[in-house]
């Protein structure tokens with residue numbers, strides 16, 4: 009997702025993050041229970057914020073039948089849920105509800121697949137945002153990222169256990185209802201309520217399941233590869249919203265053509281109350297209320313959230329500390345989409361902005377992209393996981409070449425589609441297609457803090473440009489290719505240099521004294537430039 013708000017149009021993030029590859033976040037995983045599917049029956053109403061729910065959860069015990077836990081925030085004073093029943097295959101189950109966990113002991117029999125029903129009710133404090141839109145209409149929006157589903161949906165609230173999802177929403181009939189999945193039923197009940205059912209067969213992580221219930225105007229924009237692309241906006245913003253979100257059609261085409269098949273039954277673009285600038289909910293993306301202006305000001309944001317449908321939603325990080333596989337990818341793939349539409353200068357413009365943020369951030373938070381010291385999933389969001397992650401992909405693209413880079417991206421997605429991956433899995437995919445050993449690359453850029461701090465100058469002497477260059481950072485010598493441009497009357501001659509020592513001197517033959525020498529003219533290296541006095 010993207011954190012609100014807006015330096016010229018878009019987004020961006022800020023928070024914290026550092027280091028090695030077997031990092032585990034602290035979520036206590038079930039040893040053998042694997043959720044296959046959720047059916048969430050929810051009743052919403054106009055008079056209170058109390059919801060009534062019944063979750064039907066299909067669990068496969070993939071090794072042995074063993075006790076397992078589901079997350080659900082328990083009632084405490086005003087907010088939280090009370091459980092009224094827990095059933096296993098329609099029979100009362102053995103369970104305790106403590107510390108916001110429903111701990112279930114399966115009955116003694118051989119069945120590997122069992123259905124658990126959890127009946128519950130209460131007022132959610134978070135996760136399901138019950139509020140009014142900026143136009144004063146009552147609204148219900150799911151806003152789960154990273155671990156807020158547990159406030160309203162009993163579930164394994166961690167991206168490592170994904171499952172198919174159905175929402176059966178009963179709400180007063182004046183509401184329009186959108187949710188994760190394909191709409192398979194809309195029926196008026198005889199009591200002034202309406203039942204709407206959405207079903208998504210692809211496995212989805214709880215961080216990106218959602219509902220939107222309010223007064224909407226909605227339009228089918230186009231079908232792309234049989235995927236319906238729609239806009240769901242507030243009626244007051246109807247035409248501006250359809251226009252602003254229309255760009256999603258081009259973005260979807262670009263990513264399908266370049267990465268691989270889209271994983272979900274639809275792509276709805278939803279104006280929403282969300283704590284984020286955008287939240288990439290699978291197939292039902294939420295954008296902040298003021299994203300609609302009628303001036304196409306959020307194209308980069310839309311590209312970011314749609315890129316997440318491949319990276320983060322379909323190929324999901326298996327561990328919160330590897331969230332750059334989601335955010336760094338969405339950041340860079342939004343740049344790739346914009347480069348494709350507007351040209352290479354757009355890539356450079358975005359990378360210059362991102363580099364400045366990375367350097368500013370590093371001075372206050374010297375940490376690496378994968379930082380196992382972080383335990384709170386909210387804190388994995390940082391300039392490291394977004395902008396620096398994106399910059400690392402830009403450098404990897406240059407290292408491998410465009411063709412191999414895209415081939416590797418497609419291979420990684422094909423292998424981990426509808427599944428989970430760690431950084432090492434991505435590294436291996438890129439190594440397999442390129443035949444290169446990328447250990448050093450990943451170690452220095454992903455698992456080591458910082459970047460090269462390069463102090464340098466150039467002089468001209470007797471037909472030669474002499475470049476003196478030092479790496480100043482003391483914690484690690486980086487090894488990288490560096491292009492320099494020798495500039496004469498606005499024309500660049502680009503030379504590649506290989507840097508792997510603390511101090512280098514290069515002598516390059518030239519015809520005459522150049523007007524200027526520039527490091528990395530095409531924006532392929534993340535570094536901080538310092539000139540000798």
Ligand SMILES: [Zn+2]
Nearest residue numbers: 009010335338
């Ligand atoms: Zn994102």
